[in-house]
Amino acid sequence: MAVYQLDDELWFPDPHLGEEDGLVAVGGDLSVNRLLLAYSNGFFPWFSFRHWKEPHWYCPLDRYVIFPKEIHISHSMRQLMRQNKYIVTFNQCFEGVIRGCSSVDDRNQEYGAWLGSDMIKAYTELHRLGYAASVEVWEPQDMSSGKRSAKLVGGLYGVAVRNAFFGESMFSLVPNASKLALIYLAKTLDGMGGLFIDCQFETPHLKSMGGKHISYDKYMGILNGEKDVELG
Known part of the structure; x- marks a missing residue:
């Protein structure tokens, strides 16, 4: 199980490698192209401004x-x-x-x-x-x-x-x-x-x-x- 750090390139890791709760990656941005790529592959962002400084990307297998x-x-x-x-x-x-x-x-x-x-x-x-x-x-x-x-x-x-x-x-x-x-x-x-x-x-x-x-x-x-x- 791992959580991947995203960079400026548009990509997402294999969700089967993520955490049990569905967290797969952190970082990146909320650009239109990244969001469309995310949803097209089952990912979605959560962003807690009180605790996190960058988006957390989830893709539960269930x-x-x-x-x-x-x-x-x-x-x-x-x-x-x-x-x-x-x-x-x-x-x-x-x-x-x-x-x-x-x-x-x-x-x-x-x-x-x-x-x-x-x-x-x-x-x-x-x-x-x-x-x-x-x-x-x-x-x-x-x-x-x-x-x-x-x-x-x-x-x-x-x-x-x-x-x-x-x-x-x-x-x-x-x-x-x-x-x-x-x-x-x-x-x-x-x-x-x-x-x-x-x-x-x-x-x-x-x-x-x-x-x-x-x-x-x-x-x-x-x-x-x-x-x-x-x-x-």
Whole structure:
């Protein structure tokens, strides 16, 4: 097991040589080309500004994904969707979503302000170039003034390459907003023939919505379009 030091060249080591927790390399930068190379090979960065001075690159061999057709929509979520209480949009407020994710207290405390200005800048540039996307959940506001308005109350963002979506973070200011965003993302990806949503690691929240473990080899087979690899 080893952790590799990256340099200015664009490369990543074999993830099978990394640490058990998925850490494979440190260093490098957050340039568009490096990020695209990373996600195309199953890597993603974590960056704790309180503890680390350079990006840490993870590529777990046990992957956790949601296949769009297998998204689980609970009875309570179906009821919420029928109520039309919230408005769901795509790519209408990317910066608002990523900044909402950066302010989520529990993740800040757990990982040490991982989503700082450098990360926000990097993913905003990916979005500008069409490689990152957001899902927004809006709550309509009081219409007494005659003006239509809505408040951003949740959402998620991630990277979209090779017909797959690599989820980075989500947030909710009201109950179930992030679940709603994930459901709409899965339904949209399903309609577009999307391969999977990469969830990075298992959480109870994601497990309840249909997440499952697959091997890194199967993950890359799907991502590379190998015909003999079964989806699901």
